Amino acid sequence: MNLSFRNRIALHYMIATAIIMAVIFGIVFFVVQETMYQNIDNDLTFEASKHSDEIKIIDNTIQFVNKAEWEEIEHKEIQINPVFIQIIDTNGRVMDKSPNLKSDVLSFKNTEKTAAHFNTLLKDKSIRQIQKPIQSNGKTKGYLLAAMTLEPSMMVLIKLRNILIISYLLMLSVLYFISRYLAGRSIIPVKNITETTNHITRNNFNERVQLPIYKDELYDLSSGINKLLQRIENAIARERQFTSDASHELRTPLSSLRGTLEVLIRKPRAQEEYESKIKYSLSEIDRMTQTIEQLLILARLDSSNNINNDETILLPTLIQDILSRHGNEILSKQLSINFKNETNEQITVPKYYTNLILDNVISNAMKYSNNKGKIYISLTHSKGHVICRIKDEGIGIKHEDIPQVFNHFFRSDALEHKHISGNGLGLSIAQKSAEAINAKIYLESSVNVGSIFTINFK
Numbered sequence: 001m002n003l004s005f006r007n008r009i010a011l012h013y014m015i016a017t018a019i020i021m022a023v024i025f026g027i028v029f030f031v032v033q034e035t036m037y038q039n040i041d042n043d044l045t046f047e048a049s050k051h052s053d054e055i056k057i058i059d060n061t062i063q064f065v066n067k068a069e070w071e072e073i074e075h076k077e078i079q080i081n082p083v084f085i086q087i088i089d090t091n092g093r094v095m096d097k098s099p100n101l102k103s104d105v106l107s108f109k110n111t112e113k114t115a116a117h118f119n120t121l122l123k124d125k126s127i128r129q130i131q132k133p134i135q136s137n138g139k140t141k142g143y144l145l146a147a148m149t150l151e152p153s154m155m156v157l158i159k160l161r162n163i164l165i166i167s168y169l170l171m172l173s174v175l176y177f178i179s180r181y182l183a184g185r186s187i188i189p190v191k192n193i194t195e196t197t198n199h200i201t202r203n204n205f206n207e208r209v210q211l212p213i214y215k216d217e218l219y220d221l222s223s224g225i226n227k228l229l230q231r232i233e234n235a236i237a238r239e240r241q242f243t244s245d246a247s248h249e250l251r252t253p254l255s256s257l258r259g260t261l262e263v264l265i266r267k268p269r270a271q272e273e274y275e276s277k278i279k280y281s282l283s284e285i286d287r288m289t290q291t292i293e294q295l296l297i298l299a300r301l302d303s304s305n306n307i308n309n310d311e312t313i314l315l316p317t318l319i320q321d322i323l324s325r326h327g328n329e330i331l332s333k334q335l336s337i338n339f340k341n342e343t344n345e346q347i348t349v350p351k352y353y354t355n356l357i358l359d360n361v362i363s364n365a366m367k368y369s370n371n372k373g374k375i376y377i378s379l380t381h382s383k384g385h386v387i388c389r390i391k392d393e394g395i396g397i398k399h400e401d402i403p404q405v406f407n408h409f410f411r412s413d414a415l416e417h418k419h420i421s422g423n424g425l426g427l428s429i430a431q432k433s434a435e436a437i438n439a440k441i442y443l444e445s446s447v448n449v450g451s452i453f454t455i456n457f458k
């Protein structure tokens with residue numbers, strides 16, 4: 001059965017209440033019935049003992065003493081709740097009986113225990129009966145049977161049963177609607193969540209689920225979903241920003257290439273001019289190629305299929321490799337590189353990611369150093385971590401730009417340093433690679449003093 005959540009809550013609530021109510025109503029009915037039997041049984045016991053004292057036993061006959069008086073009362077009064085009395089001998093023969101029995105006789109049950117109460121029928125009507133042995137000289141001479149009609153009590157019981165059943169069904173159906181209504185009210189926040197999330201698309205990600213008044217589980221769910229929506233919105237905004245920055249970054253060299261070529265084709269030029277314009281165009285193409293390569297690296301770092309079984313390499317070896325790759329730049333800028341390995345252990349690191357981190361940071365140190373600048377690279381151990389410090393004495397970074405240098409395409413004071421080429425992707429790649437291997441990058445920098453990048457490998 002495919003019930004709605006609201007109906008399911010109402011149904012569960014109703015089943016629980018139905019069981020509790022059935023038990024309570026059952027107990028009420030049982031208690032009333034037992035009390036009724038107890039009252040009748042007490043009356044019967046009383047009547048039986050009273051009439052036991054009013055009998056005479058002569059030889060083999062047993063009779064009532066005051067039968068005449070009894071018959072007179074029977075004639076004069078109408079008994080509302082008559083008591084039927086009968087005497088039988090041990091063979092079950094009727095010896096005497098109360099006048100109200102007329103031609104009827106009470107049945108004797110040999111199987112019943114002495115003085116036990118039981119239900120039986122008299123002229124097809126329910127009666128309650130007791131049979132008490134009549135003793136004389138220690139011998140049972142016969143039995144005194146006393147009976148009372150059960151009809152009025154039965155009627156009360158049947159009425160009570162019917163009232164209980166009807167009110168049980170009525171209460172259950174009322175309860176079902178009340179609990180359905182209450183369940184409906186309590187799941188309003190869930191409906192809000194469904195409605196809001198259903199009409200959220202890429203274009204209206206700023207919508208949020210309305211928070212319930214009470215700080216309960218549904219409040220936590222709604223605010224959890226709002227936080228999730230916020231994170232998705234931020235991610236989408238970042239993605240949009242990234243796409244627009246990337247297109248801008250690629251469009252600029254393309255338009256400059258186009259402009260150069262258009263100017264060049266307008267009229268014949270001198271050989272030197274052709275050469276210089278073609279060299280410029282090639283450098284723009286190189287810049288674009290580098291940007292595209294870096295974008296691909298970023299896309300790869302962003303996707304979930306990161307390299308899991310990255311091969312490892314000794315950290316000092318990797319640093320030496322990077323330095324020799326940048327040999328030409330070191331020479332042309334006459335940089336002095338001071339590399340100190342203060343660790344005495346063999347430190348291995350994931351090659352792909354560590355290379356992306358250190359290559360970008362070390363090449364920046366070279367790029368942003370002045371000619372004849374000094375670069376200090378050190379490897380140390382601290383609190384069980386390997387620390388790599390790359391310090392340069394270059395142009396430095398403005399204090400307020402420090403938190404932004406790891407953002408995509410951010411370049412600090414790019415116009416001030418037009419001669420230094422770059423696209424603002426290197427440190428983003430370094431940061432993402434560090435995240436992939438649980439390393440941390442810290443940056444201290446002052447303008448015209450230099451920068452220190454500290455990488456903490458866990």
Ligand code: ADP
Nearest residue numbers: 364365368396405411412422423424425426427
């Ligand atoms: P870019 O290609 O511009 O070098 P990066 O992401 O590598 O891009 O660096 C972002 C910005 O951070 C640079 O444009 C530069 O302003 C600044 N920066 C990075 N490293 C250094 C450094 N060692 N010295 C001075 N500025 C730096």
